[in-house]
Amino acid sequence: MTVAEPDLVASGTARVEWADRAMPVLREIRSRFAAERPLAGKRVAMCMHVTAETANLARTLAAGGATVALAASNPLSTQADTAAALGAAYDVGVFAGDPTDADMATYYKNIHAALDVGPHLVLDDACDLITTLHTERTALIDDVIGGCEQTTTGLVRLRAMHRSGALRIPVVDVGSSGTKQLFDNTYGTGQSVLEAVLHASNLLLAGRTVVVAGYGYCGRGVAARAAGLGASVIVTEIDPLRALDATLNGFTVLPMDDAARRGDVIITVTGNRDVVTTEHLALVRDGAVLANGGHFDVEIDVRALAAAAVEVRRDVRPGADEYVLADGRRVLLLASGRVANLGAGEGHPPDVMDLAFADQALATEWLAGAGGSLEAGVYDVPAEIDAAVARGKLGAMSIGIDTPTDSQIAYLDAWEQGS
Numbered sequence: 001m002t003v004a005e006p007d008l009v010a011s012g013t014a015r016v017e018w019a020d021r022a023m024p025v026l027r028e029i030r031s032r033f034a035a036e037r038p039l040a041g042k043r044v045a046m047c048m049h050v051t052a053e054t055a056n057l058a059r060t061l062a063a064g065g066a067t068v069a070l071a072a073s074n075p076l077s078t079q080a081d082t083a084a085a086l087g088a089a090y091d092v093g094v095f096a097g098d099p100t101d102a103d104m105a106t107y108y109k110n111i112h113a114a115l116d117v118g119p120h121l122v123l124d125d126a127c128d129l130i131t132t133l134h135t136e137r138t139a140l141i142d143d144v145i146g147g148c149e150q151t152t153t154g155l156v157r158l159r160a161m162h163r164s165g166a167l168r169i170p171v172v173d174v175g176s177s178g179t180k181q182l183f184d185n186t187y188g189t190g191q192s193v194l195e196a197v198l199h200a201s202n203l204l205l206a207g208r209t210v211v212v213a214g215y216g217y218c219g220r221g222v223a224a225r226a227a228g229l230g231a232s233v234i235v236t237e238i239d240p241l242r243a244l245d246a247t248l249n250g251f252t253v254l255p256m257d258d259a260a261r262r263g264d265v266i267i268t269v270t271g272n273r274d275v276v277t278t279e280h281l282a283l284v285r286d287g288a289v290l291a292n293g294g295h296f297d298v299e300i301d302v303r304a305l306a307a308a309a310v311e312v313r314r315d316v317r318p319g320a321d322e323y324v325l326a327d328g329r330r331v332l333l334l335a336s337g338r339v340a341n342l343g344a345g346e347g348h349p350p351d352v353m354d355l356a357f358a359d360q361a362l363a364t365e366w367l368a369g370a371g372g373s374l375e376a377g378v379y380d381v382p383a384e385i386d387a388a389v390a391r392g393k394l395g396a397m398s399i400g401i402d403t404p405t406d407s408q409i410a411y412l413d414a415w416e417q418g419s
């Protein structure tokens with residue numbers, strides 16, 4: 001464990017407990033896990049953002065009887081106090097390095113350290129833990145009964161692994177469950193990426209132009225929230241259906257070549273690479289804010305920005321560096337082009353992580369219950385888990401819904417009744 005500063009434990013514990021207040025579904029699962037111990041004797045390796053919300057997931061797995069080792073999934077997103085609290089107060093092994101240390105060697109060293117637990121279950125966020133298991137730590141695979149993947153980018157990699165025949169374990173696609181994708185990606189990313197932009201730039205968005213690259217689950221949330229704050233929103237896309245959807249939702253759709261010159265704020269959430277390139281940097285406005293909400297730091301060409309700059313003013317704003325270009329234009333880059341809501345903000349509010357992490361906890365229990373009987377492959381979150389998590393959240397919010405009558409169920413099941 002590389003992060004264990006005792007003076008941080010109190011503030012980390014307070015942060016974790018604060019987040020827990022807004023995570024009623026996970027809390028309920030934790031108390032059931034503590035009583036039933038469905039993960040007794042299981043070792044779990046996780047690679048996730050070391051945040052208060054993740055801490056509550058790790059506590060839940062530990063309450064279920066698991067030994068948990070957590071590696072940081074992004075060097076810049078680690079909350080040092082949360083890491084300290086996890087080790088000291090919640091008995092979770094944390095391998096996060098120095099939160100200011102963004103070096104990849106440390107990142108992979110942490111992943112190896114988490115794998116050293118000899119996992120039965122692996123919980124990943126972008127597939128680096130699972131790929132490391134399948135490439136450098138193959139001796140551990142026979143003990144692994146399954147895993148979960150949290151994010152869209154990881155699922156793209158996981159499916160590619162499965163197509164090529166490389167995947168040797170069953171992995172639950174938590175990232176595509178209704179309760180994760182709709183709420184975490186859309187409402188969580190929508191709010192928290194903008195929160196990071198506002199915190200770092202202190203711009204009034206009303207009356208300004210925000211360019212959102214990618215109108216997927218995340219992009220539609222960012223676009224809607226930016227519009228709600230009074231910005232004019234331009235969407236860029238490569239998918240005709242999604243471009244049409246954005247248009248019919250009232251947004252202007254343009255190629256990035258046109259959009260880049262108009263944006264006061266440019267936000268990438270595509271899961272793709274090279275979305276803002278040298279050509280676009282030549283067009284951006286003086287004072288433009290660049291933020292990436294996609295998982296990896298390949299969406300904005302940060303090297304090209306550095307090469308074009310005559311001066312870089314580090315930390316000119318919280319979580320943001322200013323690049324001064326040769327012609328005097330200034331560009332504010334959030335979180336070095338890494339995932340901005342975590343690198344320059346506090347990440348998703350716990351309310352949304354409650355759903356995704358309730359899915360993770362229940363999917364982990366489901367895998368443990370299957371006891372290694374599942375074939376290697378990518379599995380949907382069982383529908384009953386998705387429904388139970390949504391129901392739990394509605395219950396916690398004291399929101400009732402209707403129950404279909406027997407005749408309604410029969411009507412929806414029948415094909416004989418026409419007009």
Ligand code: NAI
Pocket residue numbers: 151152153154184185189213214215216217218219236237238239242269270271272274275293294295296339340341348
């Ligand atoms: P998605 O697949 O629903 O949407 C991505 C969209 O980007 C698609 O509509 C695609 O057509 C479009 N796109 C791809 N290449 C493009 C390009 N060159 N220019 C313009 N548009 C392009 O994916 P989702 O769920 O919205 O996730 C996007 C990224 O955000 C992924 O990397 C995912 O891992 C990450 N993510 C980040 C979160 C955060 O907290 N910041 C939370 C959840 C996901």
